[in-house]
Amino acid sequence: MDATDTSLITWSFGLAALGYVTLTGHFFSFGKDWRSSTRARRIVIAAMLSALWAVFTLFAMRSGKYLPTITSSLLDVCRYGVWYSFLLAILSPQIGENQTKPVVAPWLPHLCRLLIGTGLVLQIALLGDWLKSDDWQRALVFQGLAEAVAGLILVEQLFRTVAEDSRWNIKPLCLALLFQFGFDVYLFSDGMMFNHLDGDAITVRGFVHATTIPLLMLSTERSKDWTSKIRISQKAAFHSITLLASGVYLLFMAGVGYYVRYFGGEWGRALQLALVFAATLGLCILLVSGSMRAKIKVLVGKHFFHYRYDYREEWLRFTQTLTTQDSPQSMGEQVIRGLANMVESPAGALWLREAGRETYSQTARWNLPESPGLEHSDSQLCKFLLDSGWVINLEEYRCYPGRYSGLDIPDWLSGLPNAWLIVPLMVSHEMQGFVILASSRTPINVNWEVNDLLRTAGCQAASFLAKMQATEALLEVRKFDAFNKMSAFVVHDLKNIVTQLALMLKNAERHRDNPEFQQDMLMTVDHAVERMRQLMLQLREGAKPPGGMCGVNLADIVQRIQKDKMNQGRPIQVNLKEGLIARGHDERLERVLGHLVQNALDASAQDSPVWVDIERRNDKAAIEVGDTGHGMSKEFIRDRLFKPFQSTKEAGMGIGAYESAQYIRELGGEMLVDSEPGKGTRITVILPLFVIRTESDLIEREVA
Structure with a gap:
């Protein structure tokens, strides 16, 4: 190796070592609080290992000795491992972070660990004299190429998966690592093609790292944890000026590169390679620089348009x-x-x-x-x-x-x-x-x-914000309205339970010594307690009554209602033409029909008949509850009957009919009302039947 090559190597890797030492000192200036985070520790370790790698590479290339060469190769593998760990830490969510983080591809961490492990095994194999020098160099070239490609994949994953308005702070980081890993891809792919590494490319590898170190500093200065957000818009004129300026810049740098190669003598090819890399890096820095883009926009607005803004574009x-x-x-x-x-x-x-x-x-x-x-x-x-x-x-x-x-x-x-x-x-x-x-x-x-x-x-913007606040206020009002409505239903049911218990206490004065009455009283109290427990659950959690929709025997429900009203001293007539099973929930249907029967009893005199008829109408069940009481006008039925908080009773809340109609509609049925003042009322509840098939369609077809 002549003095010229030695001098170039010294400058190249000496600048890289000095740059990484400066970067490490820059990190330590942030204090212990910053270095306590996982990401900060990893980038500090990456900078320190890169500085050591540059120093040992310089000694190895100047001396050609065995130990510095092995140490430099080992540090290069470790340096890649720490950079992998740092990038994966950025891509992975951290404990205590509220914002959503991009998730790295699950196979990528395993690939990184495999590459680093393979690189370490190669170093051990050479130390243990398990591989020949030529075989080790070929394996090292392939290992270096794989490591660089994996690094590019990680950088691409980071830049692609992060939110668009979060890219401002990671652009310098991605650019620095892109050019470091990209140069290594060129170096090792060229080595695989020609079965040896390009000496000039190895020489300028230190310059490549030295030129990317300021980008790493800038990325850390922008945000200590790489989470800042910014977004810059683009226009057609801006794109045109930017592309034109980029073309002129590249033509100029191509001319400079030609003359450097022509007049550079022994350093010509190496200097040309370093110049091309530096020119490309400089162009990318200018293209992604927010301040440069802003200056171009102002320049375009001042000199190419009568007004500064394209108002249509701005407003859209x-x-x-x-x-x-x-x-x-x-x-x-x-x-x-x-x-x-x-x-x-x-x-x-x-x-x-x-x-x-x-x-x-x-x-x-x-x-x-x-x-x-x-x-x-x-x-x-x-x-x-x-x-x-x-x-x-x-x-x-x-x-x-x-x-x-x-x-x-x-x-x-x-x-x-x-x-x-x-x-x-x-x-x-x-x-x-x-x-x-x-x-x-x-x-x-x-x-x-x-x-x-x-x-x-x-x-x-103020109108949008006012609309947002009005929408939030409306949502709160609706939530309170829903809660108040549910509370009204619960209070209505509690009123019915209280009425039932009060009637039982009234009858207890005459039948307290009757064993049958005592048994009925205990069953009634137990039933009332269970209903109140269900109501409290519904009020606290907003839950529907337990149990899903299933088949309900209408005859059983009506007979229970008949027995309950009989115990209260009010008989009702029941006409069951056939046993029918309807869709619904047993307890809720009993509450609906019980409410209709109770309304019929309240609207009738003590000796006036109240009846319940059940019949089948095609694929529906019809339950008619009728009385000969005072009846209702057509206006009341149309405007008030099924509206909440509307009632003809002095102590009524107007909730029962509304709740009953709502539930019947949920089951896919309907409620028909026929009433005249002074002649009574007939309310017919239409419910879908719950059909249970005992034979398959295949058997029916065979019989047919």
């Missing part, structure tokens, strides 16, 4: 942003993002006033820390926003406070990092809230056009 994008929320709780973040995208702001927070309160508090944030600041509706800031409707530019306020006469910025707002614009959210003449946006990625002149756009967008 803003409306789509507001209407794509997953839940009402995410609406606030959508409002922030929609307003921030208009002025290239990377962060923001929303303050809203809840119903019944006089203060505005932070309800949503996007890439900003949580703020405990509260702003009273009578404060100078709120009065200024409400009276003027202006968008407050805090940078302008600090330089020219006289333009905002009467405005006093609160202390909590002064302490908010990078606070830039305050956008009021107005609905009619009321302020729903306000959004605070952070400083933009590139300097933007906040002129009349920006102010008008933000004010108009703020009004639309």
